Amino acid sequence: MTAPRFWRKINQRYRLVGTECRTCDTAFFPPRDLCPECRRESDIAEKAFSGEGEVVTKTVVHDAISDYDAETPYTLAVVELDEGARITAQVVEGDGEVDVGDRVEACFRRVRDEGEEGIVQYGTKFERV
Amino acid sequence: MLRDVAVVGVGQTSFGEHWERSFRDLFVTAGVRALEDAGVAGDEIDALYGGNMSAGQFIQQEHVAALIADYAGLATERVPATRVEAADASGGLAFRQAVLDVASGASDVVVASGVEKMTDLGSAETTEALAGSADREWEVFGGGNVAALYAMMARAHMDRYGTTRRQLSEVVVKNHENATNNKYAQYTNEVSAELVESTPFVSEPLRAFDCSPASDGAAAVIVVPAEDAEDYTDEPVYVEATEQASGSLAVHDRDDITTLGSTARAAERAYETANVSPGDVDVAEVHDSYTVAEILAVEDLGFAEKGDGGAFVEDGRAAVDGETPVNPSGGLKACGHPLGATGVRQVVDAAKQLRGEAGTQVEDASVAVTHNVGGTGATAVVNVLSDRNGRNRRSR
Numbered sequence: 001m002t003a004p005r006f007w008r009k010i011n012q013r014y015r016l017v018g019t020e021c022r023t024c025d026t027a028f029f030p031p032r033d034l035c036p037e038c039r040r041e042s043d044i045a046e047k048a049f050s051g052e053g054e055v056v057t058k059t060v061v062h063d064a065i066s067d068y069d070a071e072t073p074y075t076l077a078v079v080e081l082d083e084g085a086r087i088t089a090q091v092v093e094g095d096g097e098v099d100v101g102d103r104v105e106a107c108f109r110r111v112r113d114e115g116e117e118g119i120v121q122y123g124t125k126f127e128r129v
Numbered sequence: 130m131l132r133d134v135a136v137v138g139v140g141q142t143s144f145g146e147h148w149e150r151s152f153r154d155l156f157v158t159a160g161v162r163a164l165e166d167a168g169v170a171g172d173e174i175d176a177l178y179g180g181n182m183s184a185g186q187f188i189q190q191e192h193v194a195a196l197i198a199d200y201a202g203l204a205t206e207r208v209p210a211t212r213v214e215a216a217d218a219s220g221g222l223a224f225r226q227a228v229l230d231v232a233s234g235a236s237d238v239v240v241a242s243g244v245e246k247m248t249d250l251g252s253a254e255t256t257e258a259l260a261g262s263a264d265r266e267w268e269v270f271g272g273g274n275v276a277a278l279y280a281m282m283a284r285a286h287m288d289r290y291g292t293t294r295r296q297l298s299e300v301v302v303k304n305h306e307n308a309t310n311n312k313y314a315q316y317t318n319e320v321s322a323e324l325v326e327s328t329p330f331v332s333e334p335l336r337a338f339d340c341s342p343a344s345d346g347a348a349a350v351i352v353v354p355a356e357d358a359e360d361y362t363d364e365p366v367y368v369e370a371t372e373q374a375s376g377s378l379a380v381h382d383r384d385d386i387t388t389l390g391s392t393a394r395a396a397e398r399a400y401e402t403a404n405v406s407p408g409d410v411d412v413a414e415v416h417d418s419y420t421v422a423e424i425l426a427v428e429d430l431g432f433a434e435k436g437d438g439g440a441f442v443e444d445g446r447a448a449v450d451g452e453t454p455v456n457p458s459g460g461l462k463a464c465g466h467p468l469g470a471t472g473v474r475q476v477v478d479a480a481k482q483l484r485g486e487a488g489t490q491v492e493d494a495s496v497a498v499t500h501n502v503g504g505t506g507a508t509a510v511v512n513v514l515s516d517r518n519g520r521n522r523r524s525r
């Protein structure tokens with residue numbers, strides 16, 4: 001991912017800031033500027049997520065795209081945040097294998113050692129609570 | 130549809146690693162075969178649609194519909210040529226656009242084609258290009274790629290419905306066996322479930338042999354108004370329905386990740402338009418880009434109950450002599466998967482089944498379904514084709 005594309009969403013990537021639709025009380029992460037349910041009646045505002053959630057499904061990636069190759073094998077999961085949105089992120093394997101249904105919390109980690117432009121990119125990963 | 134439409138000619142290249150053949154060689158070969166099959170001359174063609182996912186990344190060539198028209202000898206005729214892109218559903222969409230063009234009355238003779246030249250790139254670059262069908266900013270940045278996303282769908286399906294690793298393997302066993310009679314297939318060797326399970330993990334629980342390969346290839350079909358079809362062929366294949374539906378780009382945004390809502394909706398509309406039920410379908414060519422995708426497909430297309438797709442395949446109900454034969458061509462797994470060509474190749478194989486000239490032939494096939502998916506399911510196309518004989522048979 002190029003530097004401008006990464007920095008554009010730096011707040012969201014670093015601090016897990018998404019959005020919510022105040023019309024229907026739905027939280028979005030990744031952020032959306034338009035609520036798919038309310039569309040033109042959307043009332044969108046920024047929303048900070050607690051970073052806590054639960055593993056919905058997972059895999060262990062052995063064959064990754066090149067920027068992630070050095071980290072294989074790694075655990076990738078869909079995590080449902082307590083506020084209701086879902087995110088695809090790595091789960092840091094600390095004390096044993098993470099499983100579906102496990103409680104996890106966000107941690108700020110290096111996501112890519114070297115982006116296409118040689119920068120280190122940080123973002124959200126998860127670890128078991 | 131305003132006018133009924135028929136397929137009157139089909140053609141394809143063999144799929145595989147064609148290092149000696151270029152992008153343009155491939156589609157010219159497929160296009161000429163389709164035109165010869167239909168007995169259509171170049172100056173009769175009113176429009177061309179070309180499905181292609183990613184020539185920009187694979188061969189750094191954009192504007193490929195113009196290239197196709199040019200090298201197919203249609204630029205001198207000023208034939209309008211349109212590229213259609215929806216990841217690896219590009220071919221299915223190109224076919225649908227061609228059908229709608231004829232159905233609307235705007236055009237009479239239209240070429241639907243699909244082509245992809247993948248093997249000039251190495252496997253790392255190919256994985257990278259494929260990842261463009263997922264959400265680059267939020268799935269791929271997090272460490273995902275298409276195989277990993279399907280792996281997570283597989284895991285969820287196993288957890289919820291008890292689908293087994295062996296059932297995934299049986300998809301490969303069946304599709305490879307079917308392809309042994311397909312001279313255009315990339316793999317024509319039989320494989321055992323044990324062999325599948327001995328290949329390395331790509332993304333757990335998916336292994337190397339759960340994945341369709343990178344391939345070069347092209348396919349083309351000619352569509353005309355149904356009322357003119359017999360001017361071109363004794364065996365027209367009628368397009369009873371062509372439907373398309375969308376789903377969220379990212380897998381994580383789906384309420385239920387054990388189903389492709391796009392497939393289910395496109396299928397529901399297609400069956401309604403064609404006035405058939407899933408039980409009427411004699412043969413289906415479905416999008417098995419990964420083994421789990423075929424299990425999802427047989428459920429979402431209504432051949433099996435939700436959650437029963439693994440058993441459906443394992444029990445032989447998807448076999449060529451089963452309840453609903455699925456992928457008698459060998460599917461994406463064994464035929465190969467040149468992304469933009471696949472959706473058109475499926476129509477080629479379905480047409481051959483209805484004409485009774487397929488390699489692995491389903492007996493008395495008269496209603497066929499083709500099912501083409503973009504990426505992890507944000508786009509799905511479902512077509513219903515028939516020879517219009519079965520219907521008469523059933524009504525007697």
Ligand SMILES: [Zn+2]
Pocket residue numbers: 021022023024025026035036037038039042043
């Ligand atoms: Zn809303």
